[in-house]
Amino acid sequence: MAWELKTDRPIYAQLIEQLELRICSGIYPPGARMPSVRDLAQEASVNPNTMQRALASLEEDGLLYSHRTSGRFVTKDVEMIRKTRNKLAQEQVHEFLKKMGELGFEYSEILSIITDLAEELIK
């Protein structure tokens, strides 16, 4: 998964989102050890202090925890990861609904478009 960073928003906030995404999608599974700040910063081509700040924020939220000597780990609390995953999904859907609203679609139309496309995909 490539790190996607937009130019008009704070990098720190975007790193938090991208890290959450990687935790929810299992790239960093529950209980796994996170790569070092330096490696993550290099991977995302960002400033190490900014990456450190994003990781610290996720730690504060409980999604990560750190061991004094052995580094930083993903929480083992699967329920918490599930909640984060739901939160990310809701954000995506909100964004989607807003754009569809701007295009003038009614709720029922949106639902039928989604159903049709999903059926096509399953085939």
Add this chain to the structure above:
Amino acid sequence: MNNLLECRNLSKYFGPVRALDNISLSIGRGRIVGLLGPNASGKSTFMKICNDLLTPTKGEIRIAGFSPGVESKKIVSYLPERNYLNDWMKVSDIIAFFHDFYTDFNKDKAYDMLKKLNIHAGDRLKTMSKGTKEKVQLILVMSRDAQLYLLDEPIGGVDPAARDYILDTIIGNYNENATVIISTHLISDIEKVLDDIIFLKEGQILLHKTVDEIREETGKSVDSLFREVFKC
């Protein structure tokens, strides 16, 4: 004084021209700082003063407590805006020369970077393209374990792939005790790597903020803000 670099009311006049006009600045350790401004805004003058190549007209500057001079040069690694290496020398000669000269020079690091950028240590500088020479200079500068790196336009002349490698090297080289100050016009390439931004305009500091402060307050990238502030 805990800051790595501190200057107070620093000015440099060239006759009637005020290249630097009453600059006061503190920069801590463990930062990557972008020194940005249009042509003739004072960026190179500032770096030259830090390296004792110019003496200030007024004010003072301290690097880790030292005035620019022999002691400060031991901990400052400087990439000047121009090529100063002897053309007839081989890369391996220059590396040996730097190794003799600077106690903090790490030979292995230099050879490692040469290999990554596909530069042969046995080649003479005069056989190299402008971009390759610039890469060699940057390798020399980044191979020192210095406390302050002053990079004057480090990525201007090199191709985008080498640019990525150089930025990667700067990130990989990061340590909490060292600070890197980079002057460049290629802001969009570099802003993700920076902590702090300093905008210089006609020798004065127009703004000194973190990248994320700028993005948060203006909803713009540093590059867009620059284009707006310095619109011709």
